[in-house]
Amino acid sequence: MELLNEYGSILIKGTIDSLYMIFVSVFFSYLIGIPAGIALVVTDENGIMPAKTCYNILGTIVNIVRSVPFIILLIAVIPLTRLIVGTSIGVTASIVPLVIGAVPFVARMVESSLRELNKGIIEAAISMGCSNMQIITKVMIPESMPSLILGASITTITLVGYSAMAGAVGGGGLGDIAIRYGYYRYERDLMMVTIVLLVAIVQLIQITGNRISKKINKLN
Amino acid sequence: MIKIQNLTKIYHSDHGDFLALDHVNLDIKKGDIYGVIGLSGAGKSTLVRCINLLEKPTAGNILIDGEDITLMNGPELRKTRQSLGMIFQDFNLLMQKNVFQNIKFPLEIAGFDSKAADARVQELLKLVGLEDKANSYPAKLSGGQKQRVAIARALANQPKVLLCDEATSALDPVTTLSILELLKSINIRLGVTIIIITHEMKVVEAICNRVAVIESAKIVKDGLTADLINHFEGE
Structure with missing residues (x-):
């Protein structure tokens, strides 16, 4: 109780900062990751718009970024972050590496969701005279929505972890509190509280994702 | 109505080339229910x-x-496809849309007013x-009901032709019969030319007025169903 009295406001601010980082990054990583994921599916040699070079280049970029450990990526992109945000410290600044780290992840999640779709449904759409754009927007995405939602909850949870790491380089949020107070000042109790809060956030995201996906899925 | 001339399809793969259709010629007349029968792998699909x-001929x-569809592409091809309905063995319905939305889908694509x-x-x-x-989702329907939805969807844009690719192969005999009867009544009432791909002679006997037998990528016989049945019985 004493702990909460002393650090309550810090914890509340940390939680809000974390949620802000996570959700803004999810938004931007999907903004870029969805088109990238779609491109990976449609430009595949068995896709609706085969384009080998495009597919290979995109796949390689995704793999390269995904191979870089996030903690390294955080530091590596500092110059870029300064360029975009003006500073490399703080909650908003940490969104830049979070998005860069998450986009390839989102692209693969979207790709795998769209690939689950029965190829026959796409053939039926072609036989009805759909254009490629109509197949993407009216068939592939709506038919994959339950799976895309589940993927989004997994992505969001991954970003919870990433955002905590961003704390290590002055990114703010709950990870920052855990490292500054828990690790450097040996305030183990406070560190435990931040962990509990992170676990609660993860649970909430997963449960919400599962519920929405189940509710909109007409397969069961 | 549909004239197929010297149609050849070769699939290229790492294991070599596979000849799926070898100089196939067919003449399908308006109002026909034309059966194409053959074993699996014969090239009928x-x-x-x-x-x-859906496959580009070699x-x-x-x-x-x-009009030669093999020369078409882009909007012209899509427009022509709207005049050729197609149904499949696995129905291929949109699983996240209900029956009504599934049937409405091709109309939306064709730019119909809602x-x-x-x-x-x-x-x-x-x-x-x-x-x-109307408000049920495909997952809750039986096979026969799903194929009825697929037929309605294929007919939405009032096509001249309905292509049926093993449309009854996933159905039990009773349901098969009811779907064949539906196809027959569509042929009579709407004058839609129907092309049926099947491996079952009883499907051909039930509704096809003409039939072609395909074997190892070639048409080996074609003609009136009645003549062909007599021919087989004679053998």
Whole structure:
């Protein structure tokens, strides 16, 4: 109780900062990751718009970024972050590496969701005279929505972890509190509280994702 | 109505080339229910999939009302495809859309006004006898009901031709019969030319007026169903 009295406001601010980082990054990583994921599916040699070079280049970029450990990526992109945000410290600044780290992840999640779709449904759409754009927007995405939602909850949870790491380089949020107070000042109790809060956030995201996906899925 | 001339399809793969159709010629007349029968792997599915260019022929021509679909692409091809309905063995319905939305889908693609499309969907639901299932989702339907939805969807844009790729192969005999009867009544009432790909002689006997037998990528016999049945019985 004493702990909460002393650090309550810090914890509340940390939680809000974390949620802000996570959700803004999810938004931007999907903004870029969805088109990238779609491109990976449609430009595949068995896709609706085969384009080998495009597919290979995109796949390689995704793999390269995904191979870089996030903690390294955080530091590596500092110059870029300064360029975009003006500073490399703080909650908003940490969104830049979070998005860069998450986009390839989102692209693969979207790709795998769209690939689950029965190829026959796409053939039926072609036989009805759909254009490629109509197949993407009216068939592939709506038919994959339950799976895309589940993927989004997994992505969001991954970003919870990433955002905590961003704390290590002055990114703010709950990870920052855990490292500054828990690790450097040996305030183990406070560190435990931040962990509990992170676990609660993860649970909430997963449960919400599962519920929405189940509710909109007409397969069961 | 549909003239297939020297249609050849070769699949290229790492294991070598595979000849799926070898100089196939067919002449399908308006109002026909034309059966194409053969064993699996004979090339019959490839044949029907070439007619709406789901597969691109290696050589040959397919004239639909005098227009060669193999020369078309882009908007012209999509427009022509709208006049060629198709149904499949696995139905291929949109699983996240209900029956009504599935049937409305091709009308949306064709740019129908939403109200006019709704009225058309009602007509089609009645045609296939699924008025009470409009709000059901495909996962809750039986195989026969799913194929009825697929038929309604294929007919939405009032096609001249209905292509059926093993449309009854996933159905039990009783359901098969009811779907064949539906196809027959569509042929008579709407004058839609129907092309049926099947491996079952009883499907051909039940509704086809003409039939072609395909064997190892070639048409080995074609003609009136009655003549062909006599021929087989004679053997």
